[in-house]
Amino acid sequence: MSSLQQSSSAHLISDGNMYAPTLFGYQRRETIPVSIGDLMLGSDFPIRIQSMTTVDTMDTMGSIEQSIRMIDAGCELVRITAPSVKEAQNLENIRKGLRAKGYKTPLVADIHFTPNAAELAARIVEKVRINPGNYADKKRFETIEYSESSYQAELERIRDKFLPLVKICKEYGTAMRIGTNHGSLSDRILSRYGDTPLGMVESALEFLRICEDEKYFNIVLSMKASNTQVMVEAYRLLSKKLADGQFKAYPLHLGVTEAGEGEDGRIKSAVGIGTLLEDGLGDTVRVSLTEDPEFEIPVAKDLVNRYVGRNRPNAPIPSLSNLSAGFDSPINPFAHTRRKSAELMNFGGHQVPRVIADYSHLKSISMEDLKSIGHFYLPEPDKWAMNDLGADYLFTGTSDLDFMLPNGLKQIQSATTWLQSSPSEHQFPLFEVEDWLKASKKHAQLNFVQADAEEIWSNDLFVNALKLAQNEVLVLSSSFSNRMAAIRRAFFELEIQGIHIPVVIRLNYQDIHADQFQLFAPTDAGALFIDGFGDGLMLSLAGLPVQSSLENSTNFGILQACRVRISKTEYISCPSCGRTLFDLQETTARIRQVTDHLKGVKIGIMGCIVNGPGEMADADYGYVGIGKDKIALYRGQEVVKKSVPADSAVDELIQLIKEDGIWKDPQETNN
Ligand code: SF4
Numbered sequence: 001m002s003s004l005q006q007s008s009s010a011h012l013i014s015d016g017n018m019y020a021p022t023l024f025g026y027q028r029r030e031t032i033p034v035s036i037g038d039l040m041l042g043s044d045f046p047i048r049i050q051s052m053t054t055v056d057t058m059d060t061m062g063s064i065e066q067s068i069r070m071i072d073a074g075c076e077l078v079r080i081t082a083p084s085v086k087e088a089q090n091l092e093n094i095r096k097g098l099r100a101k102g103y104k105t106p107l108v109a110d111i112h113f114t115p116n117a118a119e120l121a122a123r124i125v126e127k128v129r130i131n132p133g134n135y136a137d138k139k140r141f142e143t144i145e146y147s148e149s150s151y152q153a154e155l156e157r158i159r160d161k162f163l164p165l166v167k168i169c170k171e172y173g174t175a176m177r178i179g180t181n182h183g184s185l186s187d188r189i190l191s192r193y194g195d196t197p198l199g200m201v202e203s204a205l206e207f208l209r210i211c212e213d214e215k216y217f218n219i220v221l222s223m224k225a226s227n228t229q230v231m232v233e234a235y236r237l238l239s240k241k242l243a244d245g246q247f248k249a250y251p252l253h254l255g256v257t258e259a260g261e262g263e264d265g266r267i268k269s270a271v272g273i274g275t276l277l278e279d280g281l282g283d284t285v286r287v288s289l290t291e292d293p294e295f296e297i298p299v300a301k302d303l304v305n306r307y308v309g310r311n312r313p314n315a316p317i318p319s320l321s322n323l324s325a326g327f328d329s330p331i332n333p334f335a336h337t338r339r340k341s342a343e344l345m346n347f348g349g350h351q352v353p354r355v356i357a358d359y360s361h362l363k364s365i366s367m368e369d370l371k372s373i374g375h376f377y378l379p380e381p382d383k384w385a386m387n388d389l390g391a392d393y394l395f396t397g398t399s400d401l402d403f404m405l406p407n408g409l410k411q412i413q414s415a416t417t418w419l420q421s422s423p424s425e426h427q428f429p430l431f432e433v434e435d436w437l438k439a440s441k442k443h444a445q446l447n448f449v450q451a452d453a454e455e456i457w458s459n460d461l462f463v464n465a466l467k468l469a470q471n472e473v474l475v476l477s478s479s480f481s482n483r484m485a486a487i488r489r490a491f492f493e494l495e496i497q498g499i500h501i502p503v504v505i506r507l508n509y510q511d512i513h514a515d516q517f518q519l520f521a522p523t524d525a526g527a528l529f530i531d532g533f534g535d536g537l538m539l540s541l542a543g544l545p546v547q548s549s550l551e552n553s554t555n556f557g558i559l560q561a562c563r564v565r566i567s568k569t570e571y572i573s574c575p576s577c578g579r580t581l582f583d584l585q586e587t588t589a590r591i592r593q594v595t596d597h598l599k600g601v602k603i604g605i606m607g608c609i610v611n612g613p614g615e616m617a618d619a620d621y622g623y624v625g626i627g628k629d630k631i632a633l634y635r636g637q638e639v640v641k642k643s644v645p646a647d648s649a650v651d652e653l654i655q656l657i658k659e660d661g662i663w664k665d666p667q668e669t670n671n
Contacts, residue, residue: 019240019333020279024317024489026310026482028280029239031251034218036175037106037126039076041220041283042251047307048284049300050077050253051293052110057087057094057578064097066293071105073297077284079108079129081578083610088117092124108177110577111135112184112611115161122168127175127220132207133184133614136161144191154188159210166214175218176211177253178204182225182234184614195617197234197334200225201241208247220284222253226572227618228272228561229336231256232530235276236333251283252276258572258604258615261290261588266299266515267522267557273303274523275530278484288575290588290605296575302519316480317489318457320496330495331531338532338564339491341502345446346392347473348502348535352565355555356412356504356538357548360397367403370394372548375406384408388567388599389556395430395538412448415439430475433462447471450506453478453490466499475538477506484524491533504536505529510543514550517541522558529562566600572616573605580607581625582646590650591623597666598657604634613637620662623653635660 021027033042041048051070055062057080067078082088088109095107109121109128115135122128136158146154169176180200189206193199200223211219221242223234235252242249256272259265269287276282285304287296331337343349357373359365367377374390377383384406394405395412400421405411411427418429419441430448431439433455449472455462456476466474474494478486487505494503507524509517521539528534537559539551559565571592576584588605595603604616605623612624613634622634626642631649633641633656644652657663 018243019236020281022280022319022485023492024319024485026278026280026307026485028307029249029252031249031283032217034175034220034251035173036077036108038104039106039126041175043283045283047277047282047304048076049074049297049304050079050108050284050286051075051296051300052079052081052286052288052575052577054293054576054580055578057081057083058090060090060093060097063094063578064101067094067098067105067107068101068103069292069294070297071103073294074301075105075293075297077106077108077127079110079286080125082109082111082114082117082121083579084114085117085120087578088114088121088124091121095125115165118165119168122165122174122176123172125174127177128165128169129177129179130165130207131184132178132180132203133186133189135207137186137188144187146188146191151188151192155206158206162207162210163214166211166216169218170214170216173218175220176216177220177222178207178211179222179224179253180204180234181257181611181615182223182227182230183257183617184611197223197230197237200230200234201238204238205241205245205247208250212247217248217250220251220253222255224255224257225272226256226258226615227563228256228268228275228526229530229563231272232275233334233336235281236279239281240334252281253284253286254282255286255288257288258574258606259288260571260573261585263518263553264557264561264568264571265289265291266518267554268561269299270303270519270522271526271530271558271561274519275527277303277307278523278527290573290575290584292585293575298515299519302516303523306520306523310482316454317482317486320489320492330492331533333531336530336532336563339495339503339534340500341535342500344471344473344502347446347504351535353529353534353559354392354504354536355552355559356393356395356506356536357391357552357555358395358538358540359399359548360395360414361540361542362396362399365394365396365399365401369548370406370409373409373552375409377406388597389552391552391555392536393428418443433459436472437462437465443471445471446473448473448475448504450475450477452476453480453483453486456490456493463493463497463499466494466501467497469499469501473502473504473536475504475506477508483507484527487524487528488531488533491528491531502535503533504538505534506538507540509539509541512541514541514544517550518554518557521554522561525558526562529558529564534564569596569598569600570602571605572602572619574607574612574615576607579610581628582607582631587623587646587650591653594650594654595657598662598664601657601662603653621653621657623649 031042106126111118225231259268287299341348374387415429415431480486602619604619606612609626626632629646631644
């Protein structure tokens with residue numbers, strides 16, 4: 001047992017870094033209760049699931065019917081956009097229609113720019129969501145130098161605009177979400193704090209202080225971003241700032257904005273939301289997919305249900321007593337920094353995290369089998385081709401191969417098989433801990449050592465040997481049900497022990513279906529990569545016939561969603577709402593079809609001009625609705641083609657990418 005083990009302290013990190021109740025177990029952050037009509041929110045209650053309608057708010061029947069589909073799927077809070085007073089007023093008809101059909105689910109009015117609409121909606125529905133970036137400010141995209149007094153004057157102006165809403169909410173018992181979006185921070189916040197997690201937090205705190213001064217506390221907070229690193233950091237910083245600043249512990253609403261659709265949208269949502277749920281943060285969740293809102297609900301349920309009943313002591317994972325005594329955390333939870341590791345072959349150092357495909361379950365492996373992991377044998381020219389999702393290593397377990405692997409793919413074998421065969425220099429052994437400790441023969445350049453996380457804090461002999469290891473990559477897994485926390489704890493121990501060898505994160509799943517796999521693996525692995533850990537990823541899911549391609553796309557999808565290895569085009573598409581000016585799902589599918597070979601390019605697809613440009617702050621190109629069937633095309637934040645007819649807008653977008661010299665024909669990228 002190392003001296004760093006076994007502390008009874010409930011708080012495992014120094015006060016300076018406090019943002020979660022524990023880093024090495026699961027414990028939900030304690031919050032005050034918030035009432036939204038009859039629905040209670042906060043740490044004493046289940047994590048609530050919500051979504052947002054996409055039909056026009058003036059379409060009363062359409063809104064009622066879609067709300068019912070969402071509620072029947074399990075939605076506990078229905079958000080509806082109220083861009084102006086007339087939509088805010090129509091919330092009354094929607095609410096009455098739902099109540100008449102026996103649906104009591106609370107409604108939330110989504111407000112941007114229009115205090116009048118908010119003040120009306122707050123008298124009608126159970127909750128209003130305001131965006132502090134645009135409630136009292138029009139975006140002018142200006143950098144203004146503020147003196148202390150001019151900044152204070154701005155805060156006074158905000159107070160005057162915001163106070164009436166606070167008073168109405170207090171009087172009517174209406175709840176409020178102060179919901180910051182990374183993409184729509186005010187010019188004032190940007191000028192002082194920049195486009196940062198701190199700016200996001202301060203944006204909400206400016207409004208929160210006004211609420212607290214009025215003794216209005218029925219508040220939920222959110223810090224959404226499309227960039228998962230920024231999103232996680234902002235929520236963590238908010239949690240810490242609330243505690244440091246003597247604010248009440250308000251419940252948190254979690255979401256990744258513009259996550260996109262399909263597999264990518266699910267993986268990205270799970271990385272952001274799942275990482276925070278693992279930290280014990282989050283009291284309500286909305287998964288934003290560019291799909292009908294009822295499809296968001298099962299995804300949110302799968303993410304959240306993992307934590308039902310998890311509140312038990314984290315006894316099996318020892319804490320770090322040094323940290324509670326003021327020891328600096330070896331990671332910075334508020335700014336992504338990759339763990340420093342030694343470079344070995346193409347692992348560690350500045351190398352991108354590697355993907356290892358696990359074929360150890362196959363008794364024999366054919367060339368055809370490698371298609372699932374992005375490697376294609378072409379008989380005619382007699383050569384191999386690889387797509388952007390080509391795995392780097394293939395773990396074959398105890399099986400042999402009767403063909404040569406392509407250059408871009410190297411083989412890892414179980415050490416027992418490797419020792420008994422005459423391996424080439426491109427075959428590498430995977431040792432179990434005991435076998436590695438006593439091995440008389442090892443590969444001269446690269447050996448993999450498979451260890452359970454627990455070994456890192458309980459096996460001194462192994463840890464001492466790792467300190468001397470030169471040609472080893474550690475493959476870390478965990479048999480704990482709380483596997484992310486166990487592996488995180490092992491990474492902390494490696495840092496503390498000064499062990500800098502590359503580490504592959506290996507996660508095995510069984511008895512879950514494919515949809516759950518694509519949420520649970522991104523949660524577990526994503527939380528570690530967001531923390532800066534991991535030089536490789538190896539996922540496996542036992543028991544499904546198509547597992548290899550699923551595992552492979554999930555491996556690459558997680559690395560992309562965590563922004564640690566970019567292998568495909570990224571789409572930042574809004575989920576659509578009552579403001580949407582074109583068919584978002586169909587357009588997103590069309591754009592994806594013609595651009596999904598443009599590795600690393602980020603394309604924003606936004607339903608409206610009001611929020612679109614801000615929300616896609618991160619994108620290289622933007623496709624934004626500005627009127628009925630009229631599109632504006634953006635290069636970064638700059639409009640370059642105004643008012644393009646929707647019919648030709650996709651072609652114009654391609655033309656724009658071509659003008660920038662970034663375009664490639666699909667076949668050029670298929671090698
Ligand atoms: S960007 Fe999309 S989701 Fe956001 S307000 Fe506009 S249409 Fe609605």
